[in-house]
Amino acid sequence: MNGSTLQTFAAECAERLPGARLEHPFGPDWEVFKVHGKVFMLMTSVPGEPVVILKSEPGEAEALREAHADVTRGYHMNKRHWITLEGGDSLDKKLVEELVTESYRLVVGNLPRTKQPVDPETYGTHARAARR
Template sequence: MNGSALHKTAADCAEELPGAQLEHPFGPDWEVYKVRGKVFMLMTEVPGRPVVILKADPDEADALRQQYNHITPGYHMNKKHWITLESGEDIDKELVRELVTDSYRLVVTHLPRAERPVDPHTYGTGTRAAR
């Protein structure tokens, strides 16, 4: 997958998520996706390379970094809880969509129950059960 496809796939997925909003708090070079005011995805270019920065469970983040050459610690974020995705032959649309949805669900899990746009334990796992 090339860089523009990486950004398009991630953005398309994020825009389908209930309650997701795109903001530009750091200027036009950063696309920041939030749910209920909490960041779950950032997109920018790091010296000319498109990247997607996502929240990840620390154990899963470590496993992903070991398994994929194009997944590294979160750029300008907490390296334990965030990953950076770059385009590459081992990165496909399904993986990008899965990681974006996982990041969203992690953020929703930490929202007060009344603010959750979806049930994070069931959303995106086959049954799209809303709260």
């Protein structure tokens, strides 16, 4: 999946998530997806190459980086808790959708219960179960 396709597909996935909003707080070169004001996905270009930046559990982030050449440490983010997806052959649509959903779920899980648009314990679990 090339970088432009990656960003387009990731944005489509994010837009389907309950309560997700697209903002541009860092200018037009950064697309930032938030849920109740908390970031779960960023998109920009690093040096000219489109990337998608997502939240991830530290152990999962490490495993993803080891298994996929196109997954690296989070660009301009905490390197343990964020990953960067780059365009390349090691990513497919199913994995990208799972990673976007998981990032969203992790952020929703840290929101106060009254602000959670979904139950983070069960939302998207079918995708995680299928991956294992």
